[in-house]
Amino acid sequence: MWIEIAHFSTLIALLLAGVLLVAPLAGLRWQQVVWIRVGRQAAFFACGLLTLASAGLILSFLNHDFSVKYVAEHASLKLPIFYLATAMWGGHEGSLLLWAWLLSLFIAIAAWRHWQTHPVSMPWVLSISGGLLLGFLLLVVFLSSPFERLMNPPFDGRDLNPLLQDPGMVFHPPFLYMGYVGFAIPYAFAMAALITAQGDSEWILATRRWTLFSWAMLTIGIVFGAYWAYYELGWGGYWAWDPVENASFMPWLTGLAFLHSVMVQERRRMFRTWNLFLIITTFALSLLGTFLVRSGVLSSVHAFATDPGRGVYILIFMAALLLFSFGLLTSRADLLKETPKLESGLSREFSFLINNLFLVAGACTVLLGTLYPLAVETLSTAKVSVGAPYYNKVFIPIMLGMLLLMGVGPIIPWQRSSWTRLRQEFLPALLLGILGAAVAPLIGITHPSGAIAFGLILFVSSTHLKDVLHNIRIRMQRDSLSAPGALWRLIGRNKRRYGGLFVHLGTLVTVAGFVGSGLFQEERDLFMSVGDSMQIGSWNLTLESIGKTARRNWQADEAVIRAERVGAEPIHLTPQKRVYNEHSQPTTEAAIYSTWREDLYVVLGDGVKEGVWAFRVYRNPLISWVWVGSTLMVIGVFWAMLQGRRAARSQD
Amino acid sequence: MSISLNRRIFMIITLILVAGSLGFLVLSSFTGALVYFHTPTEALAKNQELTGKKIRIGGMVQTGSLAKESGTLKIRFLVTDGKAQIPVRYEGMVPDLFREGQGVVVEGTWRAGEDFLADTILAKHSEDYVPVEMNEQGIAKSKESLLKSLK
Numbered sequence: 131m132w133i134e135i136a137h138f139s140t141l142i143a144l145l146l147a148g149v150l151l152v153a154p155l156a157g158l159r160w161q162q163v164v165w166i167r168v169g170r171q172a173a174f175f176a177c178g179l180l181t182l183a184s185a186g187l188i189l190s191f192l193n194h195d196f197s198v199k200y201v202a203e204h205a206s207l208k209l210p211i212f213y214l215a216t217a218m219w220g221g222h223e224g225s226l227l228l229w230a231w232l233l234s235l236f237i238a239i240a241a242w243r244h245w246q247t248h249p250v251s252m253p254w255v256l257s258i259s260g261g262l263l264l265g266f267l268l269l270v271v272f273l274s275s276p277f278e279r280l281m282n283p284p285f286d287g288r289d290l291n292p293l294l295q296d297p298g299m300v301f302h303p304p305f306l307y308m309g310y311v312g313f314a315i316p317y318a319f320a321m322a323a324l325i326t327a328q329g330d331s332e333w334i335l336a337t338r339r340w341t342l343f344s345w346a347m348l349t350i351g352i353v354f355g356a357y358w359a360y361y362e363l364g365w366g367g368y369w370a371w372d373p374v375e376n377a378s379f380m381p382w383l384t385g386l387a388f389l390h391s392v393m394v395q396e397r398r399r400m401f402r403t404w405n406l407f408l409i410i411t412t413f414a415l416s417l418l419g420t421f422l423v424r425s426g427v428l429s430s431v432h433a434f435a436t437d438p439g440r441g442v443y444i445l446i447f448m449a450a451l452l453l454f455s456f457g458l459l460t461s462r463a464d465l466l467k468e469t470p471k472l473e474s475g476l477s478r479e480f481s482f483l484i485n486n487l488f489l490v491a492g493a494c495t496v497l498l499g500t501l502y503p504l505a506v507e508t509l510s511t512a513k514v515s516v517g518a519p520y521y522n523k524v525f526i527p528i529m530l531g532m533l534l535l536m537g538v539g540p541i542i543p544w545q546r547s548s549w550t551r552l553r554q555e556f557l558p559a560l561l562l563g564i565l566g567a568a569v570a571p572l573i574g575i576t577h578p579s580g581a582i583a584f585g586l587i588l589f590v591s592s593t594h595l596k597d598v599l600h601n602i603r604i605r606m607q608r609d610s611l612s613a614p615g616a617l618w619r620l621i622g623r624n625k626r627r628y629g630g631l632f633v634h635l636g637t638l639v640t641v642a643g644f645v646g647s648g649l650f651q652e653e654r655d656l657f658m659s660v661g662d663s664m665q666i667g668s669w670n671l672t673l674e675s676i677g678k679t680a681r682r683n684w685q686a687d688e689a690v691i692r693a694e695r696v697g698a699e700p701i702h703l704t705p706q707k708r709v710y711n712e713h714s715q716p717t718t719e720a721a722i723y724s725t726w727r728e729d730l731y732v733v734l735g736d737g738v739k740e741g742v743w744a745f746r747v748y749r750n751p752l753i754s755w756v757w758v759g760s761t762l763m764v765i766g767v768f769w770a771m772l773q774g775r776r777a778a779r780s781q782d
Numbered sequence: 783m784s785i786s787l788n789r790r791i792f793m794i795i796t797l798i799l800v801a802g803s804l805g806f807l808v809l810s811s812f813t814g815a816l817v818y819f820h821t822p823t824e825a826l827a828k829n830q831e832l833t834g835k836k837i838r839i840g841g842m843v844q845t846g847s848l849a850k851e852s853g854t855l856k857i858r859f860l861v862t863d864g865k866a867q868i869p870v871r872y873e874g875m876v877p878d879l880f881r882e883g884q885g886v887v888v889e890g891t892w893r894a895g896e897d898f899l900a901d902t903i904l905a906k907h908s909e910d911y912v913p914v915e916m917n918e919q920g921i922a923k924s925k926e927s928l929l930k931s932l933k
Contacts, residue, residue, distance in 0.1 A: 364878075472793060473789070474789050474793070475789060475792045475793040475796050480793060480796075483797075484796070484797075484800055487797075487800055487801055487804060488800075488804065491801075491804040491805070491807075491808060494808060495808050498808065498812060499812070499815075502812075502816075512818060512819075513818065513819035514816050514817065514818050514819060515816075515817050515819060515838060516812075516815050516816060516817070517815060517817055519815055520811050520812060520814075520815030523807075523811040523815070524807055524808055524811050527807055528804075528807075655855050655873075655874050655875055657853070657854075657855070707878075715878055715879055716878050717878055718878055733875070735855075735875045735876075736875075736876075738850065738852070738853070738855075739852060739853075742853075744855055744875055746874075746875045
C-alpha cells in the first residue's frame, strides 16, 4: 500500500523535474515570468512528493512489507526498529532515492531562499538543477527502482548486512550524500552565472554557505565512515584507502581547495576561471563517488550491487555533465579574461595558489590510484591493485606541506609583503617549529615524519596564537575590554575568520591523531586461555572468562578481559565474535577502551584448541584526537557559516 | 600596474618547483606501488618473472587443505582455481570470512619453488557479496559495460 504511494509520487516527481527543467527556460524565451514561477512551484512539489516517497519506503520497512523486493533483501522480522527505519539506504536503490530526495530538498530551499535575491540567475539555477533531478529520478524509476514488487513474497526477509547494523554506518551515507548533493547548488549557480554572463563573483557570495555546509557534511560523513571502520571491521585502523573511501575523499579535497580559492576571488577578483573549474570538478567527483560506490565496479565492501546498466547510465550522465560544464566554460572564456595579476609570491593569494596545487595533487593521486586499476582491468586481462603504501607515500609529504602553508596562509598579507616583514612575523614561530622537530625524538616521537609534523604543529599553533593575541590586545585597548571579553567580541564579530582558524585548530588536533595512530600503533597476536596475562604498553591484560551471550538477532562468543594499569582502576573489555541469525558468517566486535592518550583495542579470534583462543590486541596512541579534531573542524565551519554576507564584505 | 620582473620570476620558479615536485612525488610513488593479481595457474606459468615481486593470488581455499599448527597462529592451505594449486603459509589472525571452500585473495612476495608466504589475507567481504576479484562473471560484466560506454 505505502509502496504504491511512494512509487506514484516518484513518478509524478519525475514529471515535475521535467517541468522544472523546461518551464523556466520557456519563461525566459517568451518573457513570461509566470512560467518561471511554475518552475519554482514544481521544485516545491517535487520535494514534497519525494519526501512522501521516502516516507513510503521507510514505512514499508517498518511494516515488514516483504512483497517489496528491496525490503525483502535488506530487512528481516528480527531486525531492530532503528535499523529497520534506516535500512532505506542499506542498499543501492534506496540510497539513490535518498540522493534524489536530498537534491529535491536542496533545490526547494534554494528556490525559496534565493528567489528574491537572485532574480536573474534563478531561472537558470532552477533549470539546471531540474536537469540534475531529472537525471537522478530517471535512474531511480527505470534502472534502480526500490519499488519493485515480488510475486511470491517471502515469509521473512534476507536481513540487513550485519556489518551495516551499526550506528556509525547508519549516519555515514546520509551525511555523505548531503555533502555530495549540496555541491549541486553552488554548481548550478556557477553555471547560471556563466550563462547569464552576470554578477561576476556574485555566485560565490550567494553560495558561500552552501559550499561550507556541503564540505562540513562531507567531513562528517567521511569521519562517520572511518569511525565505523574502526569500531566495526576489527582491524585496528580507520582508513584503508579503499576505493569507496577514496571516492568520498576526492570531492572533499577539491571542495577544500575551492573554499580557499574563492576567498581570493572575493578579495582580489582573481582565479575566476579556476574557481569555476574547481566547483565543476568537485560536483563531478561527487557524482563519480556515487557512480563508483553504486555501480559495483569496485571490489570493495561497499559495492553492494553488480549491475552494469546503472553504471553505464551514470557514466553517460557524468559525461554529459562534464561536456556541458566545460563546454560552457570554454565558450565563455572571453568573459573571464580580465583579471588582476598576481603581484608577488609573498602574498596570501600566492600561498592559497600553492595550497590549491597541493590539494589538487592530492585529488589526482587518489583519482589515479582508484581509476588506474579499473582502466587496466578494462583494457587488458590483467588485474592490479594499488595499495595503501602508495597513498601514504604521497599523502604524508602533502600533509606536511599543507601544514606549513596553513601556518602562513591566514597571516601573510594580501597582495604583497616583504621579506623583512615576513621575518618579523614568522621567524620566531619557525625557529620554535624547528626546535620542536629536533626535540621530538627525545620525547618519544622517533619517526622522522612524526617529528616534522610535530614541529609544524608547533609552528602553525604559534603563528595562529600570535595573531589572535595581537588582535585581542588591539581590541582590549580600543574598546577597553577584558581579555576574554575582547576574544569573545573578536570571534563574534568576524565569524568567518575565526571559524576558519578554528577549523585549522581542529586540523592540528586531527593530524596529531594521524601521527600517533598511524606511526606508533602497537599490534600483538597471541593465544590466551583463562587466567593468562599479556603486556602491551603500560597495560596488563588478563583473560578472566570466555562464554556465550545473545541478543534479539545475534548470538556470540564473548571473552571477558581485565585490563590493569599502575595507578588506575582496572577495566573490563568484552570482545565478541557474533553470528547474526540470518547469516552464517561470524563478525568480530572489537572491544575498545578509549582514553585521550590511547585506545586499547582487543579482537577475539578463533578457538585454536580446547580452552585456548586467539586474540589480537592493539594499542592505538592518540586515536581519539582524530575524532575530536574532526568535530572541532566541523564546529569551526558551522561558526563560519553563521556570518551573513554583508559583514563579510566590510571586514577583514 | 606593472609587476617587477624579479617578483614574477620568483613566482614562476616557485610554482614550477612545487608543481614539479608534487608531480614527481605522485608518479614515482605510483610506479612501484602496483600489485598484480594472478590466478594460481597464471602464477605458476610466470614462475620465473614473478620472483621477488609482490603479487596477489586469488582462488578458493581447497577443501580439506587447511592445516593449523597447534599452539601457534600458523596456518597452511592450498589456493586453487580448479586447475592449479599453490601452497600458502600464513601466520596471524585470519579474517572472519576465511574458511575452506571459500574465495580468498592472498598477498605476498613470490619466491619460485617455495610455499607462498602471505603477509595479508583478504576476505573481508560478507557472504552475500563475493569479492569482485573472485567473481569472474562480475568482472566480465563490468568490463563489458565499461567498454560499451567507452565506445
